[in-house]
Amino acid sequence: MSKLPGNPGYSVLGDKSLEFYKDPVGFCDHRLEKHASRVFQSRLLNKPTAFVCSVRGMRELLHEKSGVFLKDPTDLMTNMYGDTLVTTNGEEACLLRLSLSSLFSGACLKSWNNDLISVCERHLQTLSASGEPQCVYSLFKCLGTELVLGLFLNIQPDEQPQLYQEITELCTQHWHGLISAPVSLKVPMWSSGFSTALEARDKLMDIIKDKLENDKHGFVGSLGSLPLPHPCCASQHLLLFISALIPKALASLLTSFTLALSGPQQEQIRQRARAEPEFFRCVLLEVQRLWPPFIGGRRIANKDTTIEGFSVPQGQVVMYVSHAVHRDPEVFQQPDDFLPDRWTGRNAGQEQLLCCLGNGPRNCIGAKLTDSFVKTACSYLLTHYDWSLDPPDQNTTYKWLPVSRPAEPLYLSFTRLDAHTQKHTH
Known part of the structure; x- marks a missing residue:
């Protein structure tokens, strides 16, 4: 076993959190070149941290050794969302996933198809009507918010506008507290933002509990009837599912799709994607590869182990970096180029090597729903x-x-296609 390349630094003084949060891609690129290794160590959140930037290392971390590398029980996600399938480990995590998986697959997934289509139509059918350019990330975030609150809470903006607006604002406050905490360890007045987030969480939980008690339809009704381990389980998971995190992730993917296919220089790619379903699928995979919505995730080793032959002691924090994993040149030739045809060529059948929404047995339980929504909107x-x-x-x-x-x-700016063109689209 070899020692991890890099220097974990000294406590506090050697911490690189601000450098990482300011520019995580530059942070990793600099060290990948410096250490000539796609696995290295530094200090993040004042803890020695191993960074995994290779496909092989990511699969080892999240798939082959998923029972060795566990979710951090002190992670901020636990404080903000409670014990959910995202924050728990071991048997509890397996039981939660088993109980909830039926809500994100099969008949349930199919039953949401009409909702996905109707939400997309409401937000996208008038894109060219004003003749003005659209701020796409904001547009897609609104679309994602309506989808999430409609699917998971049965709340529509036109039916309950005041409640819809209140939940949207509370989710934003909750999210801001969540994302500020890791960075603001060194910033004065941090506690005020976090306190606001906790207050927003409590208000959201009151709304969620009321919905679980009084609404027996749709996802809320189905979740409320599941045999979950403890009474708070349903409400904590609903808080997770309506989090601002999900609309932002959907907006990220849709924005990247429109940007990748923007302009007259990409007209041929748009035409192929309209005419060839398989090529359309490859375009979406390539968007996920180059622009994953999340930078990665953290795990902690529960015993002495290895990653790509490097020694990882018990208690070591390990972080996989999606952006770097997806650009591993050993797996993806011309890794920085947008090449959808790679998914029917050299990388055919290798979708499982992406970690856009995690990987292995702990990947995102809503990955199929996300894929279905992104495909419908695009x-x-x-x-x-x-x-x-x-x-x-x-x-x-x-x-x-x-x-x-x-x-x-x-x-x-969006230009409506003429009727003749639309007849030839899928």
């Missing part, structure tokens, strides 16, 4: 529009935390 856009940056010289660089998205608001 298909609608392709079927009805062409689009381009407006103005064309905007800054298209990305920020990667807390969710990947353009560093500055991006505006696109």
